[in-house]
Amino acid sequence: MPQRLVDRSPVVLADQLIAQMVPPAMFDDVSFGSYIPDPEQPSQAAAVRAAEEFAGKVAKIRAGGRRGLFGKKTQASGAGLYLDGGFGVGKTHLLASIFHSSPSPKAFGTFVELTHVVGALGFNNAVEQLSAHSVLCIDEFELDDPGDTMLVSRLLTELSARGVSIVATSNTLPGQLGEGRFAAQDFLREIKKLGSIFETLRVDGPDYRHRDLPPAPEPISEESLVERAEATPGSTLDDFDALCAHLSTLHPSRYNKLIADVSAVYISGVHAASDQSVALRLVVLADRLYDANIPVTVSGAKLDEIFTPEMLAGGYRKKYLRATSRLLALSRFEVAA
Structure with a gap:
């Protein structure tokens, strides 16, 4: 059975904060x-x-x-x-x-x-x-x-x-x-x-993440999502609303440890973020997932529909577009895997 991110409550000690300031693993050999x-x-x-x-x-x-x-x-x-x-x-x-x-x-x-x-x-x-x-x-x-x-x-x-x-x-x-x-x-x-x-x-x-690539993959059914998660060792499977609620209980500096050793992330019931605070936490999570090169697969709405038109027209537009770009790259990586 896949794990759930909502069951994880990692702790990062203050003296570890500086030590963990290194490039993401995907940039180890650049x-x-x-x-x-x-x-x-x-x-x-x-x-x-x-x-x-x-x-x-x-x-x-x-x-x-x-x-x-x-x-x-x-x-x-x-x-x-x-x-x-x-x-x-x-x-x-x-x-x-x-x-x-x-x-x-x-x-x-x-x-x-x-x-x-x-x-x-x-x-x-x-x-x-x-x-x-x-x-x-x-x-x-x-x-x-x-x-x-x-x-x-x-x-x-x-x-x-x-x-x-x-x-x-x-x-x-x-x-x-x-x-x-x-x-x-x-x-x-x-x-x-x-x-x-x-x-x-x-x-x-x-x-470069979108050069000659197809548009955002279509979400899969709930049944297929569960099947894929169960067939992927080290994966996690979470409900979108439950995950958003859990993120609100964790300081963003702990998101790195939240996804440590996770091979793939599966999220059910994705829909547009309810408000700005939820959306900004999702931006940080998207950045950490991208840094760790962890594939993302969802059911519900497409990953490019998480941030509403109003959000994309506001002051955090750059963050939301960056997060969308990275989530789409991770979703295509999973489909191609």
């Missing part, structure tokens, strides 16, 4: 050389070169420093790189490549994960633990929550002053380049002291 730029998108090749050059700076800054008064050596400020672009153009690939090329200790996490770490550890403790790192890689930097943005901006300012290099990515909606440029400038303004050292690069191209 490198600058394994990124294949689209010849029709010259910005991609330029981004690879810039990312590789940035990685070269990281170790030099950490090992170097500068001479101050009386010849005393002081720590040089960290370098900064900001990759701005649409969904599925390989920004996370480049981010992970920078991580792999940098000396330890180093940290990698999404913007949301970073805010959770700071919240769990406390600001000063987070600064102390991260200040020994050569680089902090932040995926999916978001500007939809002013409070979180200012918190992380302050954190990055402190870390950069201590010699930690910072590299971040963001998503710009396809066809909305003006909005993307505005987001990048907002980011630079928010991290006032870091703004002068950040190099901002645009990475263009279509979402």
